[in-house]
Amino acid sequence: MSKAAGRTIPVSPYFSRGIKGGWLAVSPSILWGDKRGVVCFAVFVSALALLFSACAPRTALMQSVRTDVSSSQFEKAYQFYAKKVARTGRVDELLNLGLLAFEAGDYTTSFRTLSDAERLAEERLTKSVSREAAALVLSDAVSAYQGTVFDKAMLHYYRGLGFLAQRNLESATVEGRAIAQYLEVNARESKRTYKDDGFLQWFSGSLYDAYGQTNDAWISYRRAREIYDSGYYALREPSFLCPVTLAAVRRVGHSESETELESECPAAAESLHSDWGRVIVLCEVGLAPPILEENILLPIYKNDPRDFRDDDERDRFAHNLTLRRGHDYQYDSDVTLDYLLRVALPFYGANYAGSGVSQVVVKDTTGREIPAELAENIGAILRQDLSDREPVILVRAITRALIKYAAAKAAESAGNRHNKALGRVLGAMVNVAGVATESADTRSWETLPDRIYAADFELPPGTHALRAVFQDDLGGALFRHDFNPIEVKSGDVVFLRARCMR
Amino acid sequence: MRLFKVALLLSTALLLAGCASKVISRISPDSVTDLSGRWNDTDSRLVSEEMINDCLGQSWAMDHVVKYGKKPAVIVGVIQNKSSEHITVGTFVGDIERAFINSGNVRVVAKQVEREGVREERADQQANASPETVKQFGMELGADYMLIGEMNKITDQEGREKVAFYQVDLTLTDLQSNEKVWMQTKKLKKYIARKAYKP
Numbered sequence: 001m002s003k004a005a006g007r008t009i010p011v012s013p014y015f016s017r018g019i020k021g022g023w024l025a026v027s028p029s030i031l032w033g034d035k036r037g038v039v040c041f042a043v044f045v046s047a048l049a050l051l052f053s054a055c056a057p058r059t060a061l062m063q064s065v066r067t068d069v070s071s072s073q074f075e076k077a078y079q080f081y082a083k084k085v086a087r088t089g090r091v092d093e094l095l096n097l098g099l100l101a102f103e104a105g106d107y108t109t110s111f112r113t114l115s116d117a118e119r120l121a122e123e124r125l126t127k128s129v130s131r132e133a134a135a136l137v138l139s140d141a142v143s144a145y146q147g148t149v150f151d152k153a154m155l156h157y158y159r160g161l162g163f164l165a166q167r168n169l170e171s172a173t174v175e176g177r178a179i180a181q182y183l184e185v186n187a188r189e190s191k192r193t194y195k196d197d198g199f200l201q202w203f204s205g206s207l208y209d210a211y212g213q214t215n216d217a218w219i220s221y222r223r224a225r226e227i228y229d230s231g232y233y234a235l236r237e238p239s240f241l242c243p244v245t246l247a248a249v250r251r252v253g254h255s256e257s258e259t260e261l262e263s264e265c266p267a268a269a270e271s272l273h274s275d276w277g278r279v280i281v282l283c284e285v286g287l288a289p290p291i292l293e294e295n296i297l298l299p300i301y302k303n304d305p306r307d308f309r310d311d312d313e314r315d316r317f318a319h320n321l322t323l324r325r326g327h328d329y330q331y332d333s334d335v336t337l338d339y340l341l342r343v344a345l346p347f348y349g350a351n352y353a354g355s356g357v358s359q360v361v362v363k364d365t366t367g368r369e370i371p372a373e374l375a376e377n378i379g380a381i382l383r384q385d386l387s388d389r390e391p392v393i394l395v396r397a398i399t400r401a402l403i404k405y406a407a408a409k410a411a412e413s414a415g416n417r418h419n420k421a422l423g424r425v426l427g428a429m430v431n432v433a434g435v436a437t438e439s440a441d442t443r444s445w446e447t448l449p450d451r452i453y454a455a456d457f458e459l460p461p462g463t464h465a466l467r468a469v470f471q472d473d474l475g476g477a478l479f480r481h482d483f484n485p486i487e488v489k490s491g492d493v494v495f496l497r498a499r500c501m502r
Numbered sequence: 503m504r505l506f507k508v509a510l511l512l513s514t515a516l517l518l519a520g521c522a523s524k525v526i527s528r529i530s531p532d533s534v535t536d537l538s539g540r541w542n543d544t545d546s547r548l549v550s551e552e553m554i555n556d557c558l559g560q561s562w563a564m565d566h567v568v569k570y571g572k573k574p575a576v577i578v579g580v581i582q583n584k585s586s587e588h589i590t591v592g593t594f595v596g597d598i599e600r601a602f603i604n605s606g607n608v609r610v611v612a613k614q615v616e617r618e619g620v621r622e623e624r625a626d627q628q629a630n631a632s633p634e635t636v637k638q639f640g641m642e643l644g645a646d647y648m649l650i651g652e653m654n655k656i657t658d659q660e661g662r663e664k665v666a667f668y669q670v671d672l673t674l675t676d677l678q679s680n681e682k683v684w685m686q687t688k689k690l691k692k693y694i695a696r697k698a699y700k701p
Contacts (some may be wrong), residue, residue, distance in 0.1 A: 119538065125662070126697045170583055177586035185659045213584070 061085075062446055065096070066287060069447060072501045074103035082109075091121050091147045092443040099158055099447040103499070107162040114155045121147045137403055139344075140396060140441035148385050149186050150194055150378075151445045153179060157200060160207060161282075164495045169211055176207030180220055192388040198227035199376035199452060202241060205248070206280055206456070210493035214251040221245040233380045238373040240456035243268030244278075276458040277488035281362045283372045283468050283481075284499040286355025286450035289348045289379050291386065293440040297340040298324050298398065304338065318398040322391070341405065343397035345390075346440040348383045354450020356502055358473035362455045365465050372453035372468065379450045393441075404434030449499060459488045470500040478502040539694035541589045541668065549670050550597035552688045557598070562674065562683040563607045566646065575609040576602060576674070577645035585655030585668065594670075598649070611645040647674050647683065662696040 061084055068077035078100040085093040094117035101110035124146035135143035160175035179200050187196040205220030221244055228237035242265035249257045250272075262269040298321050308314040321341070360372035412427025463485050470479040481498035488494060529535070534544045566574040578599060581591040602608040612620060627636045651672035658665045667689065674684040 122538070126700050129699050129701055132699075171588060174583060174586060174588055177584075181586045181657055189661065 059442070062096075062290065065100070066290070066446065069100075069103075069287060070501050072499075074100060078104035078106070089120065090443070091117050091124070091145050091151075092445060094120065095147060095151055095155065095445040096447045098155065099445070102158050102162055103447075105165075107166055110162050111159055114159050117147065118152065118155055121152055136396065136400055138437040139400070139439050140393065141439055141443065143441070145441070145443045147445070148194075148382070149190060149192070150197075150381050150385060153182055153186070153197055153200055154445070154448065156182065157203060160203070161495070161497055169207075173207045173211040173213070176204040176211075176220075177216075179204040180216075193384045194381055194388075196223065196227050197376075198224045198232045198235070198237075199454070201227060202238075202244075202375070202454075202456075203282075206244070206493060206495070209244075209248060209278075210495075214248050218245065218248040218252050218254075218257075221248055233377045233384070235374060235377060238375050238454060238456070239265075240373070240454075243272060244456055247272050247274075250274075273458050273460070275490045276460050277490060278493045279455075279457055279459050279464075279466070279486070279488065280493060280495050281370075281372055281455040281466065281468060281483075282495070282497040283360040283362075283453040283455075283470065284449035284451070284497070285357040285360070285453065285470060286353075286501065288382055288444070288446060288448040288450050289352040289354060290446050291346045291440075291442040291444050292349055293344050293442055294347050295342055295344050296325060297342055298322075300338045300341050301335040302338045303335060314402065315395065315399060318395050318402060321398045322394045325394070339405075341398065341401045342435075342438065343394070343401045344438050344440040345393060345397055346386060346442050348379075348386060352379075354379050355500070356472055357451075357453075357470045357478055357500055359471045359475070360453040360455075360500075361469050361471065362457075363467045363469060364459070370455050370457050372455035374451060375454040376452040377450075378448055378452065382444070382448075397440075401438070404430075404438070408434060461488055461490050463487055466496065468496075468498045468500075470502060536692075539664065539666065539692055541585075541587050543593070545668065545690055546590075546593040547597075548690065549688045550594035550601075553594070553598055553670075553672055553686055554601040556686045557672075557674070557684055558601065558605050558607070560684050562647075565683075567607075570646075573607060573609050574646045575611050575643055576647045576649055577611040578613055579648045579650040581650065581672075582652040585653050586657070587655060589653055591653065595649075598672075609643065611643055617642075645677055648677055649674050662698065664694040664696075666692045666694065668692075 061081070065077045065081050068074075068080065078097075081097055081100055085097055088094060088097070094113050098110050098114035098117060101107075101113060124144045128144060131142060131144055135141075156175040156179045160172045160179075163169070163172035163175065179197075183196050183200065186194075201220045201224035205217040205224065208214070208217035208220060221241065225237060225241055225245060228235060228241065242261060246258065246261040246265060246268060249261055300321075305317060308317065362370045362372055364370075408427050408431040411430040412423045415423030415426040417423075465485045466483045468481045468483070469477050470481075472478055479500040479502045481500070483496050483498070486494050486496070531543070532547070536542065536544065563574050566572075578595050581595060583589050583591065599610050602610050624637050624639060628639075631637075649672060651670065654669045654671075656667040656669075658667075668691075670688045670690075672686055673682050675682050
């Protein structure tokens with residue numbers, strides 16, 4: 001049976017049926033030419049299985065953390081998680097810990113932990129051959145997790161917010177620059193859907209603006225608008241983006257762009273106040289979806305190839321096998337099923353709802369309501385990213401299953417040369433190790449919110465009390481967050497943030 | 503038997519991989535150590551050496567002595583970090599202050615943060631120190647010049663190769679006349695290549 005978190009599919013009895021010949025042309029098969037070789041391999045696989053068990057995803061731990069976070073018990077979740085993953089060397093755990101520390105107000109630990117995550121992720125761009133080989137034989141969860149591109153951009157967002165909370169605008173702006181720099185490289189080089197980030201570009205621009213680097217702010221805003229206009233995860237360009245871009249352009253003094261923007265947002269062009277301050281409210285909602293595990297069974301026929309000249313030929317066969325996945329696959333009538341190949345794959349649950357919040361408004365003491373608009377759909381970004389990686393993950397999983405199956409059969413046949421009982425024992429040992437180690441890579445930054453709403457508006461200089469109201473799709477208030485009174489100064493930018501777990 | 507040993511060795515190595523102990527050794531502070539490719543102690547040292555040599559080698563301090571008949575007093579202002587890295591400017595700024603003082607030609611006034619602590623102590627003296635040792639308010643040394651500057655970074659990256667260009671600009675400005683009496687720029691360029699695989 002597969003993991004409780006994933007879909008449960010019984011392993012077919014066909015799985016244990018024998019086939020003749022080896023599956024591996026380039027493989028450790030040289031090891032099992034004799035009894036000692038088989039023992040060696042069994043010892044090796046068992047050790048790998050033991051090693052792997054130490055690296056197994058901490059599903060139960062994250063479940064507990066998610067439960068606490070869901071009920072806004074950030075401090076409790078942070079203390080618990082920090083104790084459990086103390087001295088961790090895993091990027092996903094560092095990211096989760098860093099965000100929990102941030103939520104709990106421990107900004108020093110948050111910055112240090114997220115910096116460690118960034119450094120480790122960078123180091124892991126250089127892949128370890130031994131780890132990759134182990135991942136190919138055992139599970140993708142063995143490979144060194146380096147975080148997604150989105151993770152590496154978002155960690156700057158939280159570090160920036162941490163500095164803003166400590167009233168350190170210069171360091172926050174350093175993070176804004178890091179976002180812009182990282183996304184610029186990714187936009188050029190990424191072959192996946194997530195290339196650049198409209199929300200983070202706007203956030204980066206806002207930090208530039210607050211620091212007085214208006215020209216850089218304008219460039220970031222312009223980029224953000226381009227991204228939203230290109231259909232950024234089905235999000236519309238937030239209505240505040242045109243006015244803030246216009247305000248930046250006016251300060252820069254680029255008349256051509258100013259005229260263009262004035263025609264795009266004429267109302268804002270009339271109402272911008274150069275002597276007012278600017279307030280940015282970031283409203284994060286829910287929890288990002290967790291990656292689950294599903295087990296799929298792929299049919300192997302008796303007339304399928306057994307021997308491969310090299311790894312490429314085996315990989316091609318693995319790729320062809322992916323086409324046998326799914327209910328719409330047309331089984332040939334003239335083939336005989338030999339066995340079913342079981343592979344574990346990561347997936348996001350289709351019915352997961354990250355939050356019941358449908359809209360957010362920011363209210364001031366005069367009763368004025370400013371809508372916070374959906375600016376970042378993190379759940380959608382994560383789902384698309386996994387979807388982009390899925391073909392490669394599937395081929396790797398099938399290749400791994402073929403290797404494991406071949407190893408079990410080879411161990412069995414090597415043992416059979418001495419006696420059948422030994423063959424069965426060795427085959428079963430390797431098979432059990434193979435099954436035990438088969439799991440999907442479900443590591444991710446799970447403590448991220450599901451969506452981010454943002455409001456960006458001007459207020460006259462003075463003290464203001466603001467409240468964010470998180471509403472359901474009928475407009476009913478699910479959660480209210482009262483911000484501490486803020487002092488707005490002419491030309492300044494004030495950043496506020498709230499998170500709703502309803 | 504040989505295969506058995508190899509398998510056993512490999513298995514043990516794998517199991518012990520997670521238990522690798524920390525290695526710590528003392529090295530010279532002057533040694534060049536580049537680990538991540540980011541701004542580090544070597545960069546800071548190169549900047550301070552360049553700035554000190556140039557600043558003390560120029561005529562502004564002697565011009566001041568000739569004009570006013572006393573050594574110039576300098577205060578370190580804000581060095582803005584306009585890079586995408588968190589850079590501790592305190593290290594090379596401290597080196598510059600030290601070099602000024604040790605040269606015997608320049609006086610250094612405490613920075614704003616340091617002054618606050620000193621003033622607190624002076625306030626405390628008013629209540630607690632003996633009359634003959636108590637220090638008076640309003641007798642601080644006013645700086646003649648302020649050292650300000652900024653750090654910028656430009657990066658260019660393609661695949662696993664990256665070039666990082668750092669520029670540190672320092673300016674010494676006359677607090678009375680706003681005249682810039684000394685300016686210097688230090689540029690550093692780093693090439694960082696990352697391997698695709700390691701053993």
